Amino acid sequence: MIFDKFIGLFSNDMAIDLGTANTIVSVKGKGIIINEPSVVAVQHDRYGRDKILAVGQEAKQMIGKTPLNIQAVRPMKDGVIADFEMTERMIRYFIEKAHQRKSFIRPRIIICIPHGITQVERKAVKESAISAGAREVFLVEEPMAAAIGAGIPVSNPDGYVVVDIGGGTTEIGVTSLGGLVLSKSIKVAGDKFDKSIIDYVRQNYNLYIGERTAENIKIEIGTAIKLDKELKIRVKGRDNSGLLSTIELGSEGVRSAIKEPLKEICSAVRNVLEDMPPDLAGDVVDNGVILTGGGALIRGLDKYLGDIIKLPVKVADEPLLAVAYGTSLVLNEEKLLRLISNE
Structure with a gap:
């Protein structure tokens, strides 16, 4: 124990946002240093x-x-570890890259996990980090980290709603007094949007496209509301007869493609709001809903969700990095870490 504390003086404590789509690593005192696909x-x-x-x-x-x-x-699927060995290798690679050497000094690591994963899945995350070279592992739930990263004062007795739309899961959390009063995790997020776009292009244009093309379409022209000026993109792929061809796809097409997953996310947000204690509901009417995660970058999503739930909705300043900023802030505040990791 004393040896661990002594080693801690020399080791770089790390925070890892282990996402389905991207893994973001921050180091104590340096901030975010790695942001790469998982x-x-x-x-x-x-x-x-x-x-x-x-x-x-x-x-x-x-x-x-x-x-x-x-x-x-992709070792992570729907926010949890799908391939244990690959996840361990990936974490080891990121630890070594962050430390810039194969170090004998083992870092303390904070890892973000989706809310509602099972004890077995929690254990898998901890074990893969420890076998990858961590000295001590703390798990922090994603809605909590997203709320901290979006600048919400989580330890106050005020209710805030945060919706984190990642790659594999959408996390909805109501925070108050350093904990999650209500939380819900659904497996509908960025990957589902991509799949819907692949299916839409195949059904309407007889064109087969891959995951990367679909993700690019979503980023370039994805929208949740009708835009004043329609955006267009040229899409290359393989048609039914096996020939290669190019089509032009508009943002209206993408809007109808991702309509169903968006509806599922909205209905999950409504379910959480319906279950909220009345006193917290009063806070949320004032504070509104905050969107984080890569999915929050879809054009007009704040307006689309706001019209359905009849509450003010705003997108966090840097939605893609909110969870990573949250974990990196927790890294520097021991008290906050003990409060929200329950360890």
Whole structure:
């Protein structure tokens, strides 16, 4: 214990937002230093052994383009670990990259997890971080981290609603007094939007596109409301007859493609609001709802949600990094960490 404390003086404590789409790492005193896709590229040799070719941005470039002996894997699915071994390797890679050396000094690590994951899944996250070289692991729930990162005073006795739309899950949390009064996690988020766009393009244009193209369409022209000036994008893919062709897709098409997942998110937000204690409801009417996560960047989503739930909705300043900022703030405040990690 004393040795651990002594080692702690030399080690860089880290916070990891282990997301389905991106992993963001911040180090105490330095802020965010790594922001890369949660993808690992593995090469299999003829003896059945495998070695890691690339992690992060470089590996993401390979999705859908690999030869038979190389596989680009996304170890996180729907906010939880789908491939234990790959997650461990990915965390180890990020720890080594953050420390810039293979260090004997093991860092303390705070990891963000979706609300409502099982004890088994929590244990898997902890164990993969410890076998990747962590000295001590704290788990912080995503809605809580998103609220802190969005600048909400979580330890006050005021109710705030935060909706974090990530890659695999959408987390809805009501925070007050350093805890989550109500929380809900649904497996409808960025990946579902991408899948809906793939299906829409296939059904309406007879064109097959991949995940990366769909994600690009969502970022470039994705919208939740009718825009004054329609945005357009040229999309390349393979048609039914196996020929390669190009179509022009408009933002109205994308809007109707992602309509269903958006409805599911809105209905989950409404369910949380309906279950809220009356005193907190009064606070939320004043404070409104705050959107974080990559999904919050879809054009007009704040207006779309606000019209349905009849409350003011605003997007956090840097929605993509809100959870990472939250974990990085917790890293510097021991008291806040003990309060929200219940450890």
